[in-house]
Amino acid sequence: MTPFSYVRAADADAAVRHSGADAKYLGGGTNLVDLMRETIERPGTLVDVTGLSAGITETDGGGLLIGAAVRNTALAEHGLVRRRYPMLARAIVAGASPQIRNMATVAGNILQRTRCAYFYDRAGSRCNKRQPGRGCDAIDGFNRMHAILGASPSCVATHPSDMCVALAALDATVHVSSADGERRLPFADLHRLPGDAPDLDTVLLPGDLITAVELPPLALAERSTYRKVRDRSSYAFALVSVAAALSVENGTVTDVRLALGGVAHKPWRASKAEQALRGQPATEAAFRVAAAAELAAAEPLRDNTFKVELAQRTIVAVLGELAGVEVTGGGA
């Protein structure tokens, strides 16, 4: 680890005041400390922001305002989250380990970096995310865990968060503070696709502080879930995951929210599938058509062709579960 100084910020204003070009905010540290130890991140100052709001409050409209410093465990165990947004609680407890969830904060989880092994291998691999312009060893390397949607010739990494897949499906809003004041942005617009600047994971600027995440009231989310497919049944990153909420009336899909994890550089809102589903009968055939519509643009790599089929089957299975419709699985 390169040397740094450590300060604790009492509140958002103090945190923003401390943030200089060379500073990074510190949440639980479960990602940043690891990356600093690998000297992939080398901040000169760490501004500990775990003293920021760790509260979860109901908004006037019946949504939820979640402080940036809320720990992952606290969010998953909150009664209103479990009842109104079960997909969010399920996504969180599908991620990492209980110890890590006790440490990790909401903002830190959102801004965690990719687990691409070449990104981590500072000594031996080329990586455009680490060193822009150097090349990407994943594109022709072992890329089983990598992206099938929205990737670019410069980076095929995936965003590793489970929680974020639910936030993408739930139309969350992110509250940001900076020296220029406060602003809000849709969660869906926070993370970027890699394009030709894969070093930038999000649209945030240096010094931008996430202060809260807001969930809108969303009645259909009460019937929602999260399914994660991984190489072992616990404590592994997703190959593919699906967050979904579904509302069905008289056998017809009236509304749906769908997002995918493990497939792209950002949590992937499956808008095409949503569009294909609204107004359709809640049947396996319709679910398959929708899943195929979303994955039509997939461009798999050497080792991850399987994800295209896996993503579709998982979408169909999850929609089937929410609709109470038996699905047989099988090819799309």
Next chain:
Amino acid sequence: MGVIVNGTDVELPDDPRVSLLDLLREGLHLSGTKKGCDQGACGACTVLVDGQRILSCLALAVQYEGRSVTTIEGLGDEGALHPLQQAFIEHDGFQCGYCTPGQICSAVGMIEELRRGVPSHVTADLAATAIPCSRDELRERMSGNLCRCGAHNGIMDAIAETYGAETHREAAE
């Protein structure tokens, strides 16, 4: 202000790079807490902070100023074993023993989470406030602690026995 370790006030290191794990092992010579991977993947370094289990390898010591840390040395000693320590002996909950302190600290934190009603990946009913103390729940909740010797069955038996009748080995197993 420093950090409280097993009830004793301890000075924080001057260098903020020191992890809580290195403070415990190298600074305080509390070598019960183990360094397995040093990157959050194995659970060997699990300690309790104000009763909550965390990974001391991913923690900078300075982050825990004013907090109360309990390590395996604070849970029991040779003269007075913690009930879990006794159960690990009786159920062959270890072979080499390297993962054991982390397993035991983790289990102590785990049972508090379960009793508080924190859901897990295998909890069927999210709305339920009381979560069954089943073997499936225990196994999932202990999945952040790896054991290279494969002593998991003994570990599960020890935890199940210590924390209640509902957790006895299910007939199907």
